[in-house]
Amino acid sequence: xxxxxxxxxxxxxxDWISATSLSQWLQNAAWFVPTSQSIHIxxxxxxxxxxxxxxxxxxxxxxxxxxxxxxxxxxxxxxxGGLVVLFITGSFQTITEPTRQFVSPAFWxxxxxxxxxxxxxxxxxxxxxxxxxxxxxxxxxxxxxxxVAVASLGLWIAIIYCGRFIAYTxxxxx
Amino acid sequence: MLDHAxxxxxxxxxxxxxxxxxxxxxxxxxxxxxxxxHVIAIATVFxxxxxxxxxxxxxxxxxxxxxxxxxxxxxxxxxxFAVAAFAGSLMFISKAVTYFHNLQFELKFLFMALAGLNMLxxxxxxxxxxxxWNDQLPPPLPARLAxxxxxxxxxxxxxxxRWTGFTT
Numbered sequence: 340x341x342x343x344x345x346x347x348x349x350x351x352x353x354d355w356i357s358a359t360s361l362s363q364w365l366q367n368a369a370w371f372v373p374t375s376q377s378i379h380i381x382x383x384x385x386x387x388x389x390x391x392x393x394x395x396x397x398x399x400x401x402x403x404x405x406x407x408x409x410x411x412x413x414x415x416x417x418x419x420g421g422l423v424v425l426f427i428t429g430s431f432q433t434i435t436e437p438t439r440q441f442v443s444p445a446f447w448x449x450x451x452x453x454x455x456x457x458x459x460x461x462x463x464x465x466x467x468x469x470x471x472x473x474x475x476x477x478x479x480x481x482x483x484x485x486x487v488a489v490a491s492l493g494l495w496i497a498i499i500y501c502g503r504f505i506a507y508t509x510x511x512x513x
Numbered sequence: 514m515l516d517h518a519x520x521x522x523x524x525x526x527x528x529x530x531x532x533x534x535x536x537x538x539x540x541x542x543x544x545x546x547x548x549x550x551h552v553i554a555i556a557t558v559f560x561x562x563x564x565x566x567x568x569x570x571x572x573x574x575x576x577x578x579x580x581x582x583x584x585x586x587x588x589x590x591x592x593x594f595a596v597a598a599f600a601g602s603l604m605f606i607s608k609a610v611t612y613f614h615n616l617q618f619e620l621k622f623l624f625m626a627l628a629g630l631n632m633l634x635x636x637x638x639x640x641x642x643x644x645x646w647n648d649q650l651p652p653p654l655p656a657r658l659a660x661x662x663x664x665x666x667x668x669x670x671x672x673x674x675r676w677t678g679f680t681t
Contacts, residue, residue, distance in 0.1 A: 373679045377672040380552065381559065384671070388560015391589070403585050405577060413574060496553060503549040 353437035365435040372435055379428040383499065386421035389414035390460070390495050397488035399477060407480075408471035415464040422457070443508035449501035456494040463487055519609035531607035544607065548678075551600040555674070557593035559667050561586040569660025571651035578647040579656065583640075611681050618681070621673035628666035635659035 356362055365371050393410050395401035403410065433440045440446045466481075467474045474480055522528065526535075533541040567573035568582040577585075605612050612618045639646075639655035646653050652660075 373676050374672075377675040380556065380671050380675060381668055384556040384559035385563060386560075387553070387556040388564065391557060391560065392564070392586075395589075401585070402588060404581050405585070409576065413576075417573075499553050499556065500549050503552055504545060507545045 349441040350438070353441045356434055356437040359434070362434050362437070365431065372432060375428045375432050375435075379425060379432070382421045382424040382428070383502075386418050386425065387495055387499070389417040389421070390456075390491055393463075394488040394492045397480075397484045406471065407474045408467050411464045411467045415460060418460055422453075439508070440505060443505045445501040445504040445508055449498050449505070452494050452498050452501070456491060456498065459487065459491055459494070463491075515613075516610060519613055522606050523609040525606070527603075528606045528609070531603055544604070547600050547603050551597055551604065554593045554597035554600060555671065558590055558597055559671060561589040561593065562667060563664060565590075566660040566664045569652055569656045569663075571657065575650055579652060580643045580647050608681060612677070615677060615681050617673045617676040621670055621677060624666050624669045624673065628663060628670065631659060631662045631666060635663075 357366075392401070392403065393407075393414055396403045396405070396407055396410050405413075472479075474484065529535055530540050531543050531547065533544060564573060565583050565586050568575075568577070568579055574582045635655070639653065639659065646656065651657060
């Protein structure tokens with residue numbers, strides 16, 4: 340019952356957005372969604388590639404010669420910058436197809452996980468900046484370092500999964 | 514002749530399973546899962562090679578040498594490329610004839626070939642003397658050219674890859 344109520348509420352918002360002139364205009368531009376999704380994937384690559392490089396370094400995998408602090412200083416700005424582009428393209432895609440997004444559990448899971456991974460990344464970059472020596476030495480590195488890396492990687496992979504599965508909510512569930 | 518081989522390829526049980534045409538309902542999830550693995554893999558390919566390209570342009574990672582950045586990222590690029598190629602092949606066989614004759618798909622492979630050629634020219638050319646310009650900023654013109662072209666070609670590959678999904 341609660342489920343059905345939630346469905347009608349989000350459906351109401353989706354219908355309202357759908358009826359706006361911006362949404363109508365974007366819906367009629369066939370080129371828009373594929374182009375926006377392509378930009379979304381290019382930005383996602385910069386974000387995921389940067390997070391992966393930091394996380395592999397924290398796990399002691401990979402071949403980085405750089406310190407953890409050097410990596411976070413160089414790459415965390417790419418994560419933030421990429422997220423801005425992802426937010427803009429994602430917002431326009433949501434305005435174009437609000438129903439498809441809002442009724443999808445994958446969409447809401449993705450949003451919740453983005454908030455978590457963003458908080459985790461901000462916490463990590465501040466902790467590393469506050470005590471770079473400690474994070475860099477394998478012996479003195481906080482025990483949490485491995486956990487943070489695994490959580491970050493797991494969240495990003497789950498976010499990409501949910502993002503792609505928004506497209507299949509209709510075809511496979513409804 | 515080629516179409517005959519492609520038709521044969523997409524009539525296999527594996528191809529039917531990826532299309533979700535077998536009686537088992539759960540196989541409907543196969544294609545979205547392969548597609549998502551493909552996305553994660555290409556994000557890793559582009560996210561890692563772009564950092565090497567940006568270093569060749571002298572824009573990012575300036576505290577490290579060009580060869581160090583390449584050695585740090587390229588194993589990640591190649592591993593992810595293998596995963597992307599495997600997942601991509603599985604999607605390809607599900608509708609081999611359609612993909613093969615799709616313009617966006619053909620353009621994607623044309624630009625991937627250009628990216629490969631660019632990489633080959635760079636490795637057999639400017640990269641052989643990397644020790645002479647390893648810490649030079651900005652890097653010499655051939656290195657910057659290779660970095661810029663690589664970025665451009667891979668972005669075009671991603672665009673045509675996404676457009677393939679909308680036109681097949």
